[in-house]
Amino acid sequence: MLNHEILAATRRLNDYFLHRDSLYPSLEIRRQNLQQCAQVGSLRRLKRQEILEASRGRALVAVDGSRADYGGIYPYNVCAIQALARASTESEPDRLTDAAVYCPLDPKVYAEIKEAAARNRVEEAEAYRKLMGEKMAHMELKLAIKALQTIKPYMLMLDGGFLLFDRFPEWDELVAEALNLDCVLVGVIEEVATSELCSLTGLEIPGMRIYDREFLFGLLKPGEMAVVGGEKAIKRDYYTVFARMGSTPQAVACDFLPGQGEHLVPAMNLIYSLTPPQGRGIPAWLDLVDREVRLNKKSMESLIMNGLDPAVRERFFKSNRERRGL
Amino acid sequence: MQVVGKTNERDVWVASKDRPFRLNELLVVEGHSPETAVGEVVETYSLNPLVPLVDEGSPYLMGHEIVSTLRDFGYELERDTVYLGKIRVISELFYPVKTGSQARVPDFAEVADLLVQARPEQAMALGVILGTDTLDPTLPEELRGLAPLFEDGKVVQQQGVPFLLDYRRMQDYPHIGIFGGSGSGKSFGIRVLIEEFMKKRLPVIVFDPHYEMSFSDPLLPDLPPGFRESFDTAFRILTVGQDVGVRFDLLNEGDLCNLLGAVSPLSEAMESTARAVLMKNDSLATFAERLDNLIELMENNEADYRQEFFSRGSGPDREREWKRLKVLQNQVGQPASLRAIRWRLHSLKREGIFNQAGIARIEEGLRNRQVVVVRGSIRMLRVYASYVLRHLYGKRREYRDAMQKGQSAEGFPPFLVVTDEAHNFAPKGDHTSPSLREFREIAQEGRKYGVFLVLASQRPALLDDTINAQLNTKIIFRTVRSMDLSVISEETDLGREEIRRLPYLPSGYSFISSPIVGRTVAVRIRAAKTRSPHQDNPFDELAAMADARLGEFRAVLDKYLPLNETYLNDVLQELENRGIRMTRSEMDSLLEQMVERGELIKDDTSFVTVYRPARQ
Numbered sequence A: 001m002l003n004h005e006i007l008a009a010t011r012r013l014n015d016y017f018l019h020r021d022s023l024y025p026s027l028e029i030r031r032q033n034l035q036q037c038a039q040v041g042s043l044r045r046l047k048r049q050e051i052l053e054a055s056r057g058r059a060l061v062a063v064d065g066s067r068a069d070y071g072g073i074y075p076y077n078v079c080a081i082q083a084l085a086r087a088s089t090e091s092e093p094d095r096l097t098d099a100a101v102y103c104p105l106d107p108k109v110y111a112e113i114k115e116a117a118a119r120n121r122v123e124e125a126e127a128y129r130k131l132m133g134e135k136m137a138h139m140e141l142k143l144a145i146k147a148l149q150t151i152k153p154y155m156l157m158l159d160g161g162f163l164l165f166d167r168f169p170e171w172d173e174l175v176a177e178a179l180n181l182d183c184v185l186v187g188v189i190e191e192v193a194t195s196e197l198c199s200l201t202g203l204e205i206p207g208m209r210i211y212d213r214e215f216l217f218g219l220l221k222p223g224e225m226a227v228v229g230g231e232k233a234i235k236r237d238y239y240t241v242f243a244r245m246g247s248t249p250q251a252v253a254c255d256f257l258p259g260q261g262e263h264l265v266p267a268m269n270l271i272y273s274l275t276p277p278q279g280r281g282i283p284a285w286l287d288l289v290d291r292e293v294r295l296n297k298k299s300m301e302s303l304i305m306n307g308l309d310p311a312v313r314e315r316f317f318k319s320n321r322e323r324r325g326l
Numbered sequence B: 001m002q003v004v005g006k007t008n009e010r011d012v013w014v015a016s017k018d019r020p021f022r023l024n025e026l027l028v029v030e031g032h033s034p035e036t037a038v039g040e041v042v043e044t045y046s047l048n049p050l051v052p053l054v055d056e057g058s059p060y061l062m063g064h065e066i067v068s069t070l071r072d073f074g075y076e077l078e079r080d081t082v083y084l085g086k087i088r089v090i091s092e093l094f095y096p097v098k099t100g101s102q103a104r105v106p107d108f109a110e111v112a113d114l115l116v117q118a119r120p121e122q123a124m125a126l127g128v129i130l131g132t133d134t135l136d137p138t139l140p141e142e143l144r145g146l147a148p149l150f151e152d153g154k155v156v157q158q159q160g161v162p163f164l165l166d167y168r169r170m171q172d173y174p175h176i177g178i179f180g181g182s183g184s185g186k187s188f189g190i191r192v193l194i195e196e197f198m199k200k201r202l203p204v205i206v207f208d209p210h211y212e213m214s215f216s217d218p219l220l221p222d223l224p225p226g227f228r229e230s231f232d233t234a235f236r237i238l239t240v241g242q243d244v245g246v247r248f249d250l251l252n253e254g255d256l257c258n259l260l261g262a263v264s265p266l267s268e269a270m271e272s273t274a275r276a277v278l279m280k281n282d283s284l285a286t287f288a289e290r291l292d293n294l295i296e297l298m299e300n301n302e303a304d305y306r307q308e309f310f311s312r313g314s315g316p317d318r319e320r321e322w323k324r325l326k327v328l329q330n331q332v333g334q335p336a337s338l339r340a341i342r343w344r345l346h347s348l349k350r351e352g353i354f355n356q357a358g359i360a361r362i363e364e365g366l367r368n369r370q371v372v373v374v375r376g377s378i379r380m381l382r383v384y385a386s387y388v389l390r391h392l393y394g395k396r397r398e399y400r401d402a403m404q405k406g407q408s409a410e411g412f413p414p415f416l417v418v419t420d421e422a423h424n425f426a427p428k429g430d431h432t433s434p435s436l437r438e439f440r441e442i443a444q445e446g447r448k449y450g451v452f453l454v455l456a457s458q459r460p461a462l463l464d465d466t467i468n469a470q471l472n473t474k475i476i477f478r479t480v481r482s483m484d485l486s487v488i489s490e491e492t493d494l495g496r497e498e499i500r501r502l503p504y505l506p507s508g509y510s511f512i513s514s515p516i517v518g519r520t521v522a523v524r525i526r527a528a529k530t531r532s533p534h535q536d537n538p539f540d541e542l543a544a545m546a547d548a549r550l551g552e553f554r555a556v557l558d559k560y561l562p563l564n565e566t567y568l569n570d571v572l573q574e575l576e577n578r579g580i581r582m583t584r585s586e587m588d589s590l591l592e593q594m595v596e597r598g599e600l601i602k603d604d605t606s607f608v609t610v611y612r613p614a615r616q
């Protein structure tokens, strides 16, 4: 069924976007503004010799997690989380994994949800969703520390910006360990969701909040990066690098530690070297780990089929939607 | 090896990081209650997360540079190659296989029950079960050496578990069908089957329209010692019209109508006419003469014809025959039916089907527990098979029925009927086909009397449905036509995966679907011990013929060299004198060939062409 009113509303939204576009400063102006607060430079693909010199045989490690849920509406829901840290070398071990399963009906889990809901003043369902996200980030963080200690890599890539992780007490340990081992720590952000650049560059459009994603769209040329940091840092004191590494006009962002500024350019060049030019701009190694760790709907179902008794499944988790059969 | 993904009690995926799966190999899945589960690999895949899938919306192709950058960090692409096998669980499970269970290659003893259901001495060794090579080291001695294979023109040792078919269980699950396209291995397979029948001394009648079923020549001149076997006393070859036929004097009215109807269907009027005209003790000659006379009588003035009739002979017999003709004249009414019968009779006569030898030598062969090969053209065999089967099957049935009732009767052994081109003998949708009825009857109730069919055909879709449904054991070779594939998928328990493989099977590879075995098994048919008398490559034959011709010509030509073109006719004459007929154009072409081969030099520098020998 396609309702005419819904279509009309969508058209009106479209008109708004066209109008918004017209208010927008031109590409040249945006570039000039960007250059005021960020250092714009080009990336370059590294030669074999350079890589070998920098890595000195050490591994590349990427850490990523995945979560999936099964069941109906809160609280009849099971959430599975797993995380993987994988080394590029054939070191022993070359993979570290962790996993957990949560359910709001479990009193321990429920207690946490209740506490978080009260603290953040949100509904329990919302608190549960956020809590699961945090559990996953926490799991990744702990795995990252373990990976640093056992694999001692040249570079460790986290999936997501540092803000995702630095709220946990273990963060300091990770930072200390990275600095100690001289391992470059990078947080790779595929979907830039901040809205800092606009105000940072002094661009204001009254009544309109401009997200960085929009600001950056098509702004950088392929193989270009913009480094923000030091006094103008947008997140704590981290360096944030926006870079257009793939063919899409969208930029990705990478977070670096303030103490690792000297590694930033070679590290970005390396990440660039690892990024397929036609792709969506994600370094291959991270993508690989992402593919390996991913819990898709199918594997989640299989997990449930094999892990839960049919009676339990039917009683608690089978949603009516599933029974609907169409 | 580990079970992955969603499972059920029948289809399971198994993944391995270090070992590809092989089609048809058997695996056991551990940790199963109450026991381990055994499965057969029916599909295999290898995949690498970095090499894009064909059907992925946005393929993710890892560029060369990226791969090499990763390699600088110690990563090899191959490390992420994953092998997947789809496994069909053979053991009977009532619960799904547990995902995550470990899988491994079994020992023979663990899967023996699933693979071998009969002792070798009680069964026919038809080939080797595909995918069982890994079981070879643990195979017991008694199962070795039963099914050597034929490979690249050589006989090689059996590798893996032999496929043994307990022929005695045909009692429960009668009849065998052998299907496959041209060159897929049907004839070879029938040969293997018949060799096994001969070893077991089973009475078999083979209708051989291809004149290929002879078992005298060994497959190769130097067969391995333990494998070679002579069948000379185990079979006989009889040709219709020469060694066997139909004895006219023994025909009853029904037989006669069947034979005539086999040429072309009879109307009711024709049938009653034929029944009326045939007299006890008629020979072919007396019956044919009566037909002629009757037609003459009906088409001529009676008085004139009577005179002519008696001018050709007289006496009491002649009188009696005249009276018969008069009676028949009233009974028959129309000469048209008589004519219809007459041309059918002549057609049978021309084919040579009437022969005083009858079926005695066939019967004798079956009683001697031999394989009796009956040769003839397809047309002839269709008619003859119907006659022979009616008699043999009748004898067997009478004997069994009499035994049942406790009466005494002449014994007649159970037997098998083998034929290639079965769709010609029992075609679908053609009820007038001469032998259809007999084949149908045996298909439907032959089991009761111990008469079994082995029917081979290139076109299962053209074979009578009733019969097709009765063929309990089916041996399916390479099949390409979609019509045949769909019949096969309806009539057998071949799965989707097997049906998909059918068009690509190499010659001699088959799927055997049989309730005797309980499941579909992929089998490579063993090497036959013997070969068809005309297995020579026709192109070799052609080359040999050409060489022989050239040789003859060369011998004569030699004496005429150097040869002036104007004397070419002398050469032809000389050839003719030696009994070699050759046309001028054939000779020209042979000369051309010799020039091309460099044996002759064609010199046309002067105004006549001269052929000179090339050697100085």
Ligand SMILES: Nc1ncnc2c1ncn2[C@@H]1O[C@H](COP(=O)(O)OP(=O)(O)OP(=O)(O)O)[C@@H](O)[C@H]1O
Pocket (backbone or CB within 6 Å): B149, B150, B151, B180, B181, B182, B183, B184, B185, B186, B187, B188, B189, B458, B507, B508, B509, B524, B525, B526, B527
């Ligand atoms: N079991 C086998 N092992 C090795 N080679 C085989 C086997 N079966 C068949 N072949 C090879 O394939 C060839 C063709 O086989 P065959 O004559 O049996 O085919 P067919 O199915 O009878 O074909 P058509 O329908 O044309 O008569 C044989 O001459 C032989 O070389």
Ligand SMILES: [Mg+2]
Pocket (backbone or CB within 6 Å): B186, B187, B188, B420
């Ligand atoms: Mg053949």
